[in-house]
Amino acid sequence: MKTPTLPPSKLPEVGTTIFTTMSALASKHQALNVAQGFPDLATPTHLKEAVKKAIDEGYNQYAPMAGDSELRTWISEMYNQAHGAVYNADSEITIGAGASSLLFASIQALVLPGDEVIIVDPAYDLYAPAVHLAGGVIVRAAIPQPANLGGQGGAIDTDVIRNLISDNTKLVIINAPHNPTGACFTSKGLNALADVLFESNCFLLSDEVYGPMNHDGRPFLSAAGHPGLKNRTLVFGSFGKLLHATGWKIGWVAAPEEITRELRKIHQYDVFSTGAPIQRGLAQYLITDHASKHLRELGPIYEKKRDRLLKGLDGTAFIFSPAEGGYFQILDYSKLDSRGDIEVAREWTIKHGIATIPISPFRQPGSQEAKEEKRLRICFAKGDSTIDEAIKKLRAIDTYYKAR
Ligand SMILES: Cc1ncc(COP(=O)(O)O)c(C=O)c1O
Structure with missing residues (x-):
């Protein structure tokens, strides 16, 4: 009897996406998930x-x-x-x-x-x-x-x-x-x-x-x-x-x-x-x-959420420039940790209870730019209490590193 063999992968470099990986890690460690890009705001x-x-x-x-x-x-x-x-x-x-x-x-x-x-x-x-x-x-x-x-x-x-x-x-x-x-x-x-x-x-x-x-x-x-x-x-x-x-x-x-x-x-x-x-x-x-109002208010609602997040991070060692649009904010953590972003994102999920998305998976695999990434993505399309919880955890991380 002949058995089928899988052909070589058409996408050998592709594994599970970083979004799925980080969300699974968040759920395993009961971490706050500001990783995956979905809003937890109510559908109209x-x-x-x-x-x-x-x-x-x-x-x-x-x-x-x-x-x-x-x-x-x-x-x-x-x-x-x-x-x-x-x-x-x-x-x-x-x-x-x-x-x-x-x-x-x-x-x-x-x-x-x-x-x-x-x-x-x-x-x-x-x-x-x-x-x-x-x-x-x-x-x-x-x-x-x-x-x-x-x-x-x-x-x-x-x-x-x-x-x-x-x-x-x-x-x-x-x-x-x-x-x-x-x-x-x-x-x-x-x-x-x-x-x-x-x-x-x-x-x-x-x-x-x-x-x-x-x-x-x-x-x-x-x-x-x-x-x-x-x-x-x-x-x-x-x-x-x-x-x-x-x-x-x-x-x-x-x-x-x-x-x-x-x-x-x-x-x-x-x-x-x-x-x-x-x-x-x-x-x-x-x-x-109703829809016209919803669409008119979409930008301002997210802008307010972005501002809430960034105001909450005032005085920390995170480096950021406010997101110009959309609902993601990038935080540069290079003043706190010199390790690569995937390692840091994993560790913060497990140890500090907050799941974010590292930026290097958005880059060419193995490239110098990917290796040098020291930034994480936060999704702020979340209820205010989730944003406040994220601020609390990020401030705790800042304090943790500064105390070392
Ligand atoms: C830049 C970008 N393009 C496309 C998509 C996919 O959009 P959709 O959910 O409508 O397939 C996403 C979803 O996160 C995205 O961030």
Whole structure:
């Protein structure tokens, strides 16, 4: 009898994600979990009611492959109002199982074996494996450790990208508000990026799932709103992030028709369609005043939480620069401990009862930048009592090190 043998792994370097690892460690040691990026804020009541109603009304069979048409219309109008960007809801907007499924489908659709893909590093962990599976070559645009990504070009370091673009570059992947650093787009950064991309044939993938959560009066900028970039850009959003409902996994991509046609070929076979009653409930909810208020208040709510956290850390040895957007704050602990971030994050979970996310897993494995990381990511999309508990634990860590 013959037995099947597993082929060599297609993703030999990929193990369990750092998010799952740290959450499991937090639960094993009953540590406070400010690691994984999910809000513990309540999903809006009117939205939950709209979804329940959609179930009762019978929206329980497959949604259209491209997504609920009213929901696509809302997305299209949102881009028009917020960014002056016109997308055809039928042929240029696609809804999938979270932004993740569409990021994956888009990368498979655009990248051919041997194509180079530039990824700003540190980067959300989905991009590199998706490029690898498409046979692409990953080129990391590494931002050095001490520099805050929120510096000059915001979430994009155009000089680094310019030097890495070659005739083989097919795609540049950017993300803002950035996970994990919280850096936002600036108009200057987007203009500079446009100048660089105009000299190339490459597409731009702009992951904007934390889109409207900009702090300190920063404008809600999108690559879609840049008149020169829009034609070559795919822009991604996530209702899970916008509506405190990450478990629902509904996201979208807006892209020119010819790109959309190709990415839908993948989407229709890997996901096809997703969560029909949730999409219908979202479409019904999003046109209400409740939803407008929710979306208007999203940035300010998180800004307040960020400020609560940072005020609580006043006088400690943590080095930080306030997150410009999103709901993650980076803390540099190098004045307290000289060890690498994975070791420190593990030890603090077990010994000091607080689970965070080290930054090095967002970087190229084994790179100098990864080895030198001495920063941890805190998710502040939490109730005030959780934030206060995090402050207490971080201050205790500060005292512990200073007393040694
Ligand atoms: C930068 C970034 N992109 C995409 C996603 C995935 O979004 P979704 O949950 O809609 O798949 C996340 C989730 O954490 C993220 O941080």
